[in-house]
Amino acid sequence: MTFTSTILPLIQTAVVNETGVDYPIRLDIPNDPSHGDYALTIAFSLAKQLKQSPQVIATTLATAITTNTPFEATAINGFINIRIPLTHILTYLESSLDTPPHLETSDRILLEYVSANPTGPLHIGHGRWAVIGDCLYRLLTYLGVSVTRECYVNDAGHQVTLFNESVDCVRKGIPIPENGYGGDFIPYLVDHCGPDQAPIDFVQAYQTETLHRMDCHFDGWFSETTLHKNGRILADIRDMFGDYVYEKDGAVWFKTTHFGDDKDRVLQKENGDLTYFAADTLYHIHKINRGYTHLINIWGADHHGYIKRMESVIKATQKPVKFQVILGQLVHLYKNGEPVKMSKRSGDLVALRSVIDEIGSDALRYFMIEKKPELHMDFDLELAKQKTMANPVYYIQYAHARLCRIIERSEGMPGVTRDLNDGDRELALMGCRYHNQLVEAGASFNVHHIPSYLYALAKLCHTFYTNNPIIYDNAVHTERLHIIATTKRILSHGLSLLGISSPQKM
RNA sequence: GCGCUCGUAGCUCAGUGGAUAGAGCAACGGACUUCGAAUCCGUGUGCCGUAGGUUCGAUCCCUACCGAGCGCGCCA
Structure with a gap:
């Protein structure tokens, strides 16, 4: 379960009830954290439809959200800034890792x-x-x-x-x-x-x-x-795509131009040999026949000229199959x-x-x-x-090791409850965003978002470490310990998604 | 010539149709008697390649151009 999924529906309901317009809402993260934890730009979108200025709409909606949800909303220049109460943050953080987020797809x-x-x-x-x-x-x-x-x-x-x-x-x-x-x-x-x-x-x-x-x-x-x-590559291709297979100059061709390719492609050479393309065509058909509905290929960029060709094959099957190439x-x-x-x-x-x-x-x-x-x-x-020792990966791993050390040291110590400050809130909030980051990365197939997030989280950890002692006066700050225990798990889990180890000691 | 990818700070790169575009490295100055200083804190920098267009709003979308890399086989 993502953090925003515990927030968005409540806000959506408040907005619909207020405006009578069921407009899809998106939660943005403001550039400037002082604006709030999340922001809505819906007032701009609704201005024309409601024939009111964005600021008027934003003001109305902010009041409705503050009144009808646990979240505090303020309107500034048409933006609606949302602040999440600390209790909501901590409650979510506590259990977030127990329920993995889901990316909706039947593929x-x-x-x-x-x-x-x-x-x-x-x-x-x-x-x-x-x-x-x-x-x-x-x-x-x-x-x-x-x-x-x-x-x-x-x-x-x-x-x-x-x-x-x-x-x-x-x-x-x-x-x-x-x-x-x-x-x-x-x-x-x-x-x-x-x-x-x-x-x-x-x-x-x-x-x-x-x-x-x-x-x-x-x-x-x-x-x-x-x-x-079984020597049937060409025969199988003919069976499936007979309308698009023809002979010319002693070779056998696939009419890929029909599907947007620059030129038709040879399946069987003049000398009787099959091309790489012929076998690869059948391979991709094979994938589809095995029941896959989304074919993702990671290719070197020097093969980009090959994309149209294989796309043509997929189109020729007339099956609802997604074909995607990630060009490295x-x-x-x-x-x-x-x-x-x-x-x-x-x-x-x-x-x-x-x-x-x-x-x-x-x-x-x-x-x-x-x-x-x-x-x-x-x-x-x-x-x-x-740069091995200055490598960002060590920065992240070090944050993890430091948190491990605190947890280890705190075992058996009496716990006390003290006030939390902005540093606590900031770290906890960042941890809450983990699942959203993963879903975003997964939906767009952009894995490189994960290291960016982990680095930012590690940075907060190091700052937190400096400013917010967990152990002092021979006692453990219980709430803080909860926060860093979860943060540690997130770091470790995130690294594992990257296939990178998270040592307890370095 | 045609096509694909890229163009953001001195360097390496994030970033999103929204508010004053961000990190790291490098440079300089601070912080270890205190949970690990492989760390933290502070100090600058940008015609977001150029020019148009769409939009309430463009670094982001569209078009053209410039620059870099790659491709344009009956190779794989």
């Missing part, structure tokens, strides 16, 4: 991300999609939404053939073919991959292990090869200010695994999730290492 979500070729180690960009996907999963699941995490394994096609050839060449000690896979990884693979294991299986296991090091997991791995097995901009990796190439085939690859091992999963995850996905991101390895 079954399939979240596909990473989906790397099993031809080399994952790079830092994969790390970014992995963390975004993983956090989104954790958040939506907490909000009661049905989400399945899936990684599509591109274990078929020309690149895999090329990769296997490269491995063979290295094994035989002969030069790798033109456009083959160079770099340090193949020799590493040759040294570690047993004779009974296929090279791509080794790579996939290697990638999985890397992801585990940053606590990223999947519910399923979908192998492209399984789609090819690539991470530009630097080392001491020098750009580092991330090409999978180049020898100077900086693998995700080495970054995890260098700066740690907690710090890496925080860096990857604190910025919105579509933001271009520069990531300097040396800087990240240097």
Whole structure:
């Protein structure tokens, strides 16, 4: 249950009773906290309809709200500012974490991300999609939404053939073919991959292990090869989309332009091979056939040209399925200010695994999730290492550890009740907003709101810690202890949604 | 050329159709006998890329332009 859901209905009723107009109301948080805990801008919206000035309406409504609800409302320049009584805040805070908020949707979500070729180690960009996907999963699941995490394994096609050839060449000690896979990884693979294991299986296991090091997991791995097995990919596509499949220049095409794409796309090449697009089309149909109604893909921004194509496929099914792509901009990796190439085939690859091992999963995850996905991101390895101790994640974790310490120290001490001040109120109110933040983040699929919120909460904690002693005169301030106990749980829970640990001691 | 993403303080970035646009870093000055100083407190900075438009109100929505990155394969 969110905090605003304990407030909004009462205000809504008061407004409807007063004006006779059932207008949807939104609670805003004012920029300036001195204005109030929440604000309504409804008076502006109703001005035309009621033929009165916003201020007149606001004044009337403020009186009605103050009279008919537990909340105190004042009208200023057309805004209605709301102040929530402390008792309401504390009552909510006490029980808030026991009832998770719900995000209303009947969709079954399939979240596909990473989906790397099993031809080399994952790079830092994969790390970014992995963390975004993983956090989104954790958040939506907490909000009661049905989400399945899936990684599509591109274990078929020309690149895999090329990769296997490269491995063979290295094994035989002969030069790798033109456009083959160079770099340090193949020799590493040759040294570690047993004779009974296929090279791509080794790579996939290697990638999985890397992801585990940053606590990223999947519910399923979908192998492209399984789609090819019965040899019916093209036939199945024809069966479903016969009207939009045609032959030209010896190739087979999908008429994606009919659905808004720039040009039609090839399903089967002149040489008889199927394209990546053909298999991926069937894969997405497969998702729909498994009952998923909302397909979310996290792709690197270099694949944005592919979106229209897959959108066309979804539209062609004429099924009420949502298709959404979260575009993650690539991470530009630097080392001491020098750009580092991330090409999978180049020898100077900086693998995700080495970054995890260098700066740690907690710090890496925080860096990857604190910025919105579509933001271009520069990531300097040396800087990240240097800043490790000044990293925001430690600031948040430290707040948690400090609160743990107080709670530990207070055990067995006599409790006393004393007055609460503005600092108490501010921290408690911030804690109340946690569920609203989560719902907002979940509804918009913007996971990066969570670290922003947690940082702000941690900041209040540190200020609170300095100004508001919980233990003094050998006694515990009971109400304060309740506030920080819940705050501690929120910090810990929020961090867990990000896949970041919340140590009791640091 | 066409398309996608981005453009906010010196740097890295939040932010929302609403009130005086905010954090962190960096700089400077304070605060440890006291629940952990990995902390706190104080001191500045902005044509929110540019120009129009919609609106009672635009940094946010629309259009054009400028700049950065990416894409425009019968590669994956």
